[in-house]
Amino acid sequence: WSTDLTTTRLWEWSAVGLVSSRLSRLGVQLCHMTSFLSTPQFVTGPFQARRAFLPDREYGLALDALVKGCSDVLIVSPDGKKVLLGRRKVEPQPDFWFIGGRARPGEQTCVAAARNVQRELGLALPPHRYVVVASYSMVWAYRQQAPTENGTADISTVHALTLTEEEATFDVQFDPKEYHDGQWWDMDEVLAAKERFHPCLRQAISDLRARRALDALMAAADPTADTSDPEVAQAIAHKALELAGALRYASAEAPSVAVTWDTAAEKYVRAEEEGGGGGGAGGAAVEETSRPKKRLKA
Numbered sequence: 001w002s003t004d005l006t007t008t009r010l011w012e013w014s015a016v017g018l019v020s021s022r023l024s025r026l027g028v029q030l031c032h033m034t035s036f037l038s039t040p041q042f043v044t045g046p047f048q049a050r051r052a053f054l055p056d057r058e059y060g061l062a063l064d065a066l067v068k069g070c071s072d073v074l075i076v077s078p079d080g081k082k083v084l085l086g087r088r089k090v091e092p093q094p095d096f097w098f099i100g101g102r103a104r105p106g107e108q109t110c111v112a113a114a115r116n117v118q119r120e121l122g123l124a125l126p127p128h129r130y131v132v133v134a135s136y137s138m139v140w141a142y143r144q145q146a147p148t149e150n151g152t153a154d155i156s157t158v159h160a161l162t163l164t165e166e167e168a169t170f171d172v173q174f175d176p177k178e179y180h181d182g183q184w185w186d187m188d189e190v191l192a193a194k195e196r197f198h199p200c201l202r203q204a205i206s207d208l209r210a211r212r213a214l215d216a217l218m219a220a221a222d223p224t225a226d227t228s229d230p231e232v233a234q235a236i237a238h239k240a241l242e243l244a245g246a247l248r249y250a251s252a253e254a255p256s257v258a259v260t261w262d263t264a265a266e267k268y269v270r271a272e273e274e275g276g277g278g279g280g281a282g283g284a285a286v287e288e289t290s291r292p293k294k295r296l297k298a
Contacts, residue, residue, distance in 0.1 A: 037211060038132050039109045039157050049106035060145045063152045070156040071112035072100030073130065074208060075121075078165050083187060083205065086120070087180040092140035092152055095261060096183070096197060098204070100156070109157040117161065120179075121172040130159040134207045136200050141260075158204045160211070195267040199257050206250035213239070213246040 054062060075084035085096040099120050103112035110127040118124045135157045143152040174182050187205050190197050217239040225232050258271035 037134075037214070039135065041108050043106075047106055049104065051104075056145055060147070060150070063143060063145060064150055067153045067155055069103045070100060070154045071103045071107075071109045071116055072098035072156050072158045073113050073117055074133065074158060074160045074204060075099055075117075076160055076162040076208075077184065078163055078168055080162065080212070081187060082184045083190065084182055084184050085190075085201070086174055086178075086182045088178055089180050090178050091142045091144045091148060093198070095266075096185070097201065098156075098158060100158075103157075110159060113157075113159045113161075120175055123167065123170065123172065125161065125167075130161050131211070133158045133160050133204055133211055136203070138200060158207075160208050195269075198268060199253075199259060203250070203252060206246075210243070210246040210250040213243040217243050 076082070077084075084099070086099055087096050088094050100113060100116045101120070103109060104115075107115070108127065109132065110130040113130040114125060114127045135155060138154040138156055139151070140153070141151045142148050143150065172182070174180075187209075190205055191202055194202070217236070220236045220239045221227075225236070227233050227236065259268040260271070261267075262269050
């Protein structure tokens with residue numbers, strides 16, 4: 001009986017060791033596949049950026065013909081549990097949203113993100129602090145420029161900016177022309193409130209958590225780590241499993257998700273719930289009142 005038990009235990013241990021070994025090797029391989037979590041820029045020829053201002057009519061025509069490139073940001077609290085969302089008052093997204101906006105020709109996405117945050121919050125932080133989360137395609141039924149019902153379309157690279165304890169105490173001024181105010185939200189609360197927050201916002205938070213899981217795996221699978229050590233292999237395997245779980249949770253529910261914004265109920269309604277109607281940001285009312293300076297502290 002004792003011999004059978006010992007054999008069973010040895011078999012279990014060897015199986016765990018084999019799985020850990022394979023997962024640890026997979027984890028090391030994943031660490032070399034991180035280019036998809038960045039937006040590298042490739043410049044061909046002596047490009048010179050040119051600043052040009054388009055009057056509303058010309059800009060409206062451009063929106064009808066082109067897809068905008070945007071750099072948006074999830075502002076993350078020092079403990080990594082909350083995000084600062086701005087409550088916008090203008091189309092195409094008059095609700096809680098990322099901090100950010102349009103990128104300029106020739107800008108790296110992180111440079112555009114840093115410029116947008118400085119403009120909208122007054123936080124001047126270096127571009128290397130802005131970590132790429134993912135890129136998303138956004139289509140809106142409405143826009144701020146006439147004719148508003150023509151809508152607009154964006155490709156947005158979303159970044160994460162994690163604040164230090166000192167930075168989280170700064171006072172910020174949300175642009176009263178674009179924002180009602182801003183608020184810190186617990187990530188779990190945003191993810192759980194499927195009708196209250198835009199699906200792209202929730203997707204970005206899920207993707208951010210997957211990015212963190214990958215970063216944790218990369219730290220565990222340091223090139224100097226001795227993966228032949230069972231404890232090291234199991235630690236890497238554990239991080240690899242956490243990454244797999246995060247990626248599974250972050251998987252997009254469909255290639256295209258269509259919603260409309262119900263202003264009265266303050267919720268997002270899926271197209272299928274409306275009887276198969278099209279998507280879009282919906283026509284929320286624009287409130288013109290400004291808001292006082294908000295405290296950034298989480």
